[in-house]
Amino acid sequence: MKKKKLKTKSFKLIGSFLVILLGIMMISRIKWTKENIDRIEYSNEAITIMKEKNIYDEITKKEYSKTVEKMLESGKFDSKYVDEYSKINLQEKENFEDSINTFLNKNYTPEEINNIFEYLNDTNQNKLKEMDHIDLKDYIKISNLEVDKIERYENYRIEKNTNIQDAVTKVNIGLDLEFYSEIETIKDPTSYTVLLNKYRGLPENYVPEDLTPLSINNNYKLRAKAAEAYEQLQSAALLDNVKFFPFSAYRTKEYQTELYTKYVARDGKNAADTYSARPRHSEHELGLAVDIRSDGLNDNLTEEHYKWMLNNAYKYGFIVRYAKGTTPITGYIEEPWHLRYLGIEVATDVHNKGITFDEYYDLYLKNNEK
Ligand SMILES: [Zn+2]
Incomplete structure (x- = not known):
């Protein structure tokens, strides 16, 4: 009787061990499969272009990026910006691909570009494309910002010893200029x-x-x-x-x-x-x-x-x-x-x-x- 009980116990132990082993194997298998899915999430069209440009390995070792895929598919992909593209959030916007290339060429960082799309209206975005790089840091979230006036805002802010929001509104009204000087x-x-x-x-x-x-x-x-x-x-x-x-x-x-x-x-x-x-x-x-x-x-x-x-x-x-x-x-x-x-x-x-x-x-x- 005693021996039989012991035998059952060992069987149970081995059984549990096997279940755990199987579990570990399943989990790692799932993980392994997911990595593969990440790699092949890119469309066939994107993959073909990656291979043509000899950047398949470089791109697929990184996390999947919708922006990278969009740039590849649109033919606007510039190999020198692989890192940058992968950090830019995809926007459903007309001319998005050209816009990010323009901003990257003007030395805007991916973080700055994400902010530009999140906070600036189209008018400001378009103005920015015509200008040299400017540091938008303190101004980006100001709702009535006009990007071409940042230098005037700064001058006014310092001269009047006021805050950024006040400087933006006053300069937009025109108050840094003589009355009737610019109509x-x-x-x-x-x-x-x-x-x-x-x-x-x-x-x-x-x-x-x-x-x-x-x-x-x-x-x-x-x-x-x-x-x-x-x-x-x-x-x-x-x-x-x-x-x-x-x-x-x-x-x-x-x-x-x-x-x-x-x-x-x-x-x-x-x-x-x-x-x-x-x-x-x-x-x-x-x-x-x-x-x-x-x-x-x-x-x-x-x-x-x-x-x-x-x-x-x-x-x-x-x-x-x-x-x-x-x-x-x-x-x-x-x-x-x-x-x-x-x-x-x-x-x-x-x-x-x-x-x-x-x-x-x-x-x-x-x-x-x-
Ligand atoms: Zn009156």
Whole structure:
């Protein structure tokens, strides 16, 4: 009996040993097979080219790379970049193969190239292809980055002792240049959220098509939507006992010219520029701005009315465009009386973010319109 038990025990031991051995063999077999699969994951077409170029061994000893395969298949494979290709993530993009060759030829590292594809929009990518290599490290994740302005950003950042994000936005607005020194003509002046300032002007012949008189005084006109919003603003204000009157709304180019010329003659150009827009740069020429005053005598808004506007105008689609503290960005003195129509959605967002429309436009709108 005892002997038999011992025999069974040994059998069991040998049995377990065999099972473990078999297990190890199976695992190594799977591993061995996987290595082979990795090697032959390349398409036949890619393998043929590898062999033609005598780089089959070099490539297949590395991990499989979709980018390497794509470069081989497209005929754009440059043997000197075998290492680099294998570190670049494949992108489903038109001209991807040419793009990475261009960047590699400009000495961008695979890591930089991956970042370029991940963070930069097409406009920036295309600009980059036309430029010498630049170090994008601190700028790559800035959403409103324009790669051709990096030198200006750096100069501004150092001069003003500010951070990168602030430098990017301010330089994009144009603030490192003299007002009116470099003017971009707006492409779509009919947009309700178009930005007009001392760097951006209207096309010579633009006249809004849907000017509508305000009910309180039909000498004053705004574009239809803005006029309708103005009526709502006025009614809402009245409920809070805030009564105001328009004293300027849409202006023709000729009238803006007349005004500006008069102010220059009176106060000189430098002074006039601080409170009057040059022709084609006034929001009044858009039919989207209205100046309001608290009584019929002074072209101004009382402090109380100004505060009401700051807290409420956005609900009807308006912002106080040249609010207190905005002069360094807008280049205009405070104008509590000047309301700009943007539509409720954008006006609310500008209000909530508490920034000027110039900054808002650069950060959130410019990539959607021009
Ligand atoms: Zn105004």
